[in-house]
Amino acid sequence: MPRISPTIQDALNAQVNRELASAYVYLGMAAWADEQNLAGAASWLRLQWNEELAHATKIIDYISERGGQVKLAAIAEPPMQYENLLDVFRNVLSHEEEVSDAINKLYDLAVSEKDYATQTLLDWYVNEQVEEENQPMEIISLLERVGDSGSGLLLVDRRLAGRTAE
Numbered sequence: 001m002p003r004i005s006p007t008i009q010d011a012l013n014a015q016v017n018r019e020l021a022s023a024y025v026y027l028g029m030a031a032w033a034d035e036q037n038l039a040g041a042a043s044w045l046r047l048q049w050n051e052e053l054a055h056a057t058k059i060i061d062y063i064s065e066r067g068g069q070v071k072l073a074a075i076a077e078p079p080m081q082y083e084n085l086l087d088v089f090r091n092v093l094s095h096e097e098e099v100s101d102a103i104n105k106l107y108d109l110a111v112s113e114k115d116y117a118t119q120t121l122l123d124w125y126v127n128e129q130v131e132e133e134n135q136p137m138e139i140i141s142l143l144e145r146v147g148d149s150g151s152g153l154l155l156v157d158r159r160l161a162g163r164t165a166e
Contacts (some may be wrong), residue, residue: 002068003117004066004068004115007109008115008118009063012062013063013073015065016059016060019053019055023053024076026048027044027049028078030046034086036085040157040159043161055125087142088143089139089140092137093137099129099132103129139156139160
């Protein structure tokens with residue numbers, strides 16, 4: 001007998017799809033950065049890709065632990081063209097804000113269903129999204145400061161290369 005309601009199970013499966021789609025978006029961004037010879041940005045975005053896969057896996061494991069059924073859905077082709085690195089990170093921020101909104105709605109659902117275990121799981125995601133939005137905001141600020149400066153872009157790219165896996 002599942003210990004997870006069909007409504008919560010469906011909503012969590014939708015979030016798994018969002019996390020996997022996020023990973024795909026970041027992989028596309030990393031490929032774009034590679035094409036632009038921005039190895040630091042490509043590395044940063046690949047780490048983000050791996051992080052999104054871990055986020056999806058955490059929810060998949062939770063659904064299974066609660067006796068639910070994981071349902072994977074198709075993932076749309078990600079955008080692959082960007083104006084510049086600033087455009088990439090503005091897209092990162094916008095994307096993460098959408099994910100935060102989805103997680104907040106999922107949390108609201110768990111509260112309305114009095115699903116305390118799912119609320120506890122989602123606490124981690126709510127906190128994680130603070131970082132997920134803060135990082136691109138900081139990078140956007142740096143990129144806006146350097147503007148069209150090639151040497152400034154190289155410095156930002158070098159800084160992005162310094163990110164390590166958590």
